[in-house]
Amino acid sequence: xxxxxxxxxxxxxxxxxxxxxxxxxxxxxxxxxxxxxxxxxxxxxxxxxxxxxxxxxxxxxxxxxxxxxxxxxxxxxxxxxxxxxxxxxxxxxxxxxxxxxxxxxxxxxxxxxxxxxxxxxxxxxxxxxxxxxxxxxxxxxxxxxxxxxxxxxxxxxxxxxxxxxxxxxxxxxxxxxxxxxxxxxxxxxxxxxxxxxxxxxxxxxxxxxxxxxxxxxxxxxxxxxxxxxxxxxxxxxxxxxxxxxxxxxxxxxxxxxxxxxxxxxxxxxxxxxxxxxxxxxxxxxxxxxxxxxxxxxxxxxxxxxxxxxxxxxxxxxxxxxxxxxxxxxxxxxxxxxxxxxxxxxxxxxxxxxxxxxxxxxxxxxxxxxxxxxxxxxxxxxxxxxxxxxxxxxxxxxxxxxxxxxxxxxxxxxxxxxxxxxxxxxxxxxxxxxxxxxxxxxxxxxx
Numbered sequence: 231x232x233x234x235x236x237x238x239x240x241x242x243x244x245x246x247x248x249x250x251x252x253x254x255x256x257x258x259x260x261x262x263x264x265x266x267x268x269x270x271x272x273x274x275x276x277x278x279x280x281x282x283x284x285x286x287x288x289x290x291x292x293x294x295x296x297x298x299x300x301x302x303x304x305x306x307x308x309x310x311x312x313x314x315x316x317x318x319x320x321x322x323x324x325x326x327x328x329x330x331x332x333x334x335x336x337x338x339x340x341x342x343x344x345x346x347x348x349x350x351x352x353x354x355x356x357x358x359x360x361x362x363x364x365x366x367x368x369x370x371x372x373x374x375x376x377x378x379x380x381x382x383x384x385x386x387x388x389x390x391x392x393x394x395x396x397x398x399x400x401x402x403x404x405x406x407x408x409x410x411x412x413x414x415x416x417x418x419x420x421x422x423x424x425x426x427x428x429x430x431x432x433x434x435x436x437x438x439x440x441x442x443x444x445x446x447x448x449x450x451x452x453x454x455x456x457x458x459x460x461x462x463x464x465x466x467x468x469x470x471x472x473x474x475x476x477x478x479x480x481x482x483x484x485x486x487x488x489x490x491x492x493x494x495x496x497x498x499x500x501x502x503x504x505x506x507x508x509x510x511x512x513x514x515x516x517x518x519x520x521x522x523x524x525x526x527x528x529x530x531x532x533x534x535x536x537x538x539x540x541x542x543x544x545x546x547x548x549x550x551x552x553x554x555x556x557x558x559x560x561x562x563x564x565x566x567x568x569x570x571x572x573x574x575x576x577x578x579x580x581x582x583x584x585x586x587x588x589x590x591x592x593x594x595x596x597x598x599x600x601x602x603x604x605x606x607x608x609x610x611x612x613x614x615x616x617x618x619x620x621x622x623x624x625x626x627x628x629x630x631x632x633x634x635x636x637x638x639x640x641x642x643x644x645x646x647x648x649x650x651x652x653x654x655x656x657x658x659x660x661x662x663x664x665x666x667x668x669x670x671x672x673x674x675x676x
Contacts, residue, residue: 258519258543260641263526266544270537274566275307277536281492281564282317282459287448289462289479291469291495291562292323294625296576300496301368303534303568304463305375314387317459319451320376323468324369325358325393327443333358333391337377347377352583356592360398362599363584365617367577390451394443394462394478396436400595437468441481466495470561472551494536494564497527499571499626499634500550515630517571519547521637527567528642536566571634572624579620584613 272280281288293300307313308320325333336354341347351373358364380388444462451458462469462482469479471493483491500516517524523544527533539545545559558565584592593610600608607613624631 258522258547260522260525260529260645262543263522264529266542267526267530267533267535267537270542271530271533271535271567272537274303274534274536274568275310277564277566278307278461278494279310279312279316281494285490285492286458287460287462287482287486287491289464289469289482289491289493291466291479291493292463293466293496293498294501294574294576295324295366295368295465296578296625297574298368298371298577298622299569299573299575301371301375303496303566304372305379307461308376308389309379313461314379314383314389316454316457317461318387318454319390319392319448319460321392321394321444321447321460321462322372323395323440323464324364324366326360326395326398327393327439327447328397328399329354329358330391330393330447333373333393337373337380337391338385338388340381351377352580353588355580355583356588357400358393360396362592362595362605362613363580363617365578365580365583367579367620370580370583392444392447392460394440394447394464396439397443400591403595403598437476437478437481440464440468441478441485444478444482445485466498466501469493470495470551472561492563493561494566495562497523497565497567497569497571499630501626502550515626515633517634517637518550521634521641523547524570524634524638525641525645527570528638529645532567532570534566534568536564538564571626572631574625575622576625577620577622579617581618581620583617584610 278288278290290304332354336347336350339350341350351370354373355370356363358369376389376391383389444460448458448460451460464478468477470477471480471483479491479493483493500514500518502515504514527535537544539559539562542559544565545557547558549556549558549561551561589610593608596605596608596610596613599605605613626634
């Protein structure tokens with residue numbers, strides 16, 4: 231029998247042998263991620279200031295709005311004297327942009343007493359958002375910390391705050407009797423026009439407006455040491471360079487320059503459910519790269535680190551956001567690990583945010599939003615209990631945490647035999663209305 235195969239068959243055999251010996255997409259190992267952290271990781275605060283040496287704008291991709299542990303890091307960053315001396319400006323997603331003046335009056339005024347400041351803080355928070363209230367505790371914590379940081383600074387060095395969400399003014403929506411039937415329709419029309427679209431398209435308008443609102447304020451900034459610098463805090467889906475939805479981070483880079491704007495994501499997990507967004511390729515919540523990233527963090531003692539993604543195995547990791555080969559370095563310039571997922575703490579509620587003094591106007595708003603279906607109830611006592619009760623709880627949900635812990639254990643146990651990951655108990659809810667609240671609360675998720 232002849233073994234003189236045609237040339238094309240020999241070539242095909244050679245190609246198959248090459249791919250068998252050298253896999254086209256060799257799997258990055260936990261050991262490689264770990265080695266990268268040990269070589270390139272640096273203190274997160276120092277990492278941010280290093281980025282500011284070459285870039286004028288750093289966008290921080292916030293994780294779950296409810297997580298309060300990430301704001302410990304943000305407060306340390308703002309309290310560092312280099313921030314007021316070199317940067318001086320911080321912008322946030324939360325807060326309607328027309329409330330920027332009110333926010334700065336709050337954080338820069340020398341209030342006569344702490345009691346006076348807390349009263350002013352509550353009054354500002356009641357009108358800062360286009361929802362009924364932004365009840366995530368980290369917002370009040372952020373503004374409280376920023377005020378006290380500014381109190382230690384001379385007036386000309388105090389940090390300026392810019393808020394970037396869509397403009398809205400509750401004082402314009404008056405007289406529930408006069409607008410008993412027309413107001414709810416107006417509100418629904420406004421909300422749908424500005425915030426809601428089908429599936430993944432729903433935040434495009436908000437992202438466009440958030441980027442525009444930031445850029446208009448940024449261009450008016452007073453230069454510090456000859457430069458206009460700014461820290462921007464947007465939730466990860468808005469912060470990243472997501473071209474499909476033309477998210478705020480993508481738009482800001484296009485406007486100010488790829489290298490002049492750096493996007494840095496705080497460690498999170500795959501937060502999207504299957505089909506939740508048109509562009510998302512998520513198969514459901516879980517850890518990135520099936521837990522290998524988190525295993526590397528765990529094996530390095532969960533030491534907080536910041537690092538660039540380009541030129542690292544982290545950056546080369548396929549992004550779960552797309553199915554087209556997009557990698558993490560395509561969506562973000564850097565990454566900061568602060569603490570493991572099993573230490574994330576959600577917090578809802580603002581002490582005394584609803585009281586008898588504010589009841590007339592807040593009840594009016596509550597009635598109007600209940601009529602549109604944007605609020606589940608207009609019962610004042612129920613809402614007062616929900617918003618005034620400050621309570622903490624582990625996030626994400628128990629089922630997702632269990633799944634992620636299994637992913638983490640599996641990868642860690644490949645490198646060691648002992649499991650030192652602490653068990654976590656679900657915290658009981660302190661408020662009976664919590665069952666109605668998702669990732670973002672009564673009004674919105676993102």
